[in-house]
Amino acid sequence: MQSKNISRLLRALARQGLDVQYNNQSYSARWVDSPDAPIAEVLLPASFPVEAKALKQLANLANAKHPKGGNICHVCATPDFHPGDAGVAIGSVVQTSGQVIPAAVGSDINCGMRLHVADLSAEKFLARRDRFVELMKGDFFFGKRDVTMAARTMKALFQDGVTGWLDSMLDKSTGNFVRSDINQIATEIDRIFLNGSMSGHIKWAPQELVPESGLVRDGGLATIGGGNHFVEVQWVEQITNPKLAYRWGVKKGQLAFMIHSGSRNVGKYIGGMWRDWARKLWSEGLKYPDSRLFPLSSITHPESVTDYLEAEATAANYAFVNRLLLAELLRLRLRQVYGDLEAPLVYDLPHNITLPEGQGWVTRKGACPAHVGQPVIIPGSMGTPSYLLMGLGNSDWCCSASHGAGRLRSRFDLSRKGNRESEDKLGLTGVDCITLRAERRIEEAPAAYKPIAPVIDVQVRAGLVQVVARMHPILTFKA
């Protein structure tokens, strides 16, 4: 089944010291001169292209054992596998003990997905689409927003995520939330991974966002962000597992609202800070790794690992609240345009995060946790379906699933060549995408991504996930 191109690629990699084999829907990769490193595996259909850069990055990750303590236990990658800018491939999952690798998460801390549904037909939605778009434009059309928030609320959300934010919205004298719509948010907390609350600390947050008292002007909360991030209105076109779908509140014909966003500038700030610190900690008589991956050892520097995890959690908390507030904007406008709709949360889960699992940690970069029975949300693109699935907790793949279809063509390639390609060739025919930046529509066109169906299919066949429902895009908002 392998094409000549792939065979040629594997031979070229072998000459560079990277042993890559393909069988049974997966590549295995290992640097020949590192026989003790675990063999990295990539789940990928034979018909899909694979890039040398991404394979090298994954083998480097398997090679990122801390020389003075710590272990790489397991490295794998999901079918949305493609090269990353910072030396770690998107779709990588690494299980470690005695060490964590800040670069394996990077800057986009707690990038994740959130899904709501509403009892509203596509027909009724489209009848007032223009009014809805007009209102959402006002909400979304700026990369920055000036949210004015009490400093104590900001502090609470950095330290405790959604729980902290809810606590700060409580009127202590009456025991009620300051606004009645917050009641619904509180009842939905069990539908957020880790309840949207991790152990963070304000000392890791950008200083200007955590004054002692007063008000904070924040430009990141309740904004979508760039790249592949979006807010999308979809239609539930197929239910594959009715029992689970009903249990999770999803029905055929409903409208779905999907949010893909992360920790914005906070993750950039904290991720960048720790990328630099990990490198500095490394310079204590150790040879610099060529891969630019600098693991922190919990054996030689235990405080560095607890500090990093606390810092990562601080950004993760911000991301959970960011998605929550984006969803509240959506619900507000839906109610304004379509009347009293509940639009309940189905699930919110991170796909860029380090979690304690097994004897150590699992770091996923562009990969969803997919533990047994857990809801998993995998978006396609603005012109192709997205999926709601259930995790099967497959330990061969570190209990993970892909976070999307995976990029096929770079943003740069599309901004340079895409503008000269036809709408049809870009897969944009019939796509309703609202964005102020025309190039975003090109860079994020369906042709930028792998076809989602085989990506889902290979994960179902390999026993990572089970499909619960499929949603078709109606309207996409890009920043």
Added chain:
DNA sequence: ATGTGC
């Protein structure tokens, strides 16, 4: 990923 950039 980031109001970015070969």
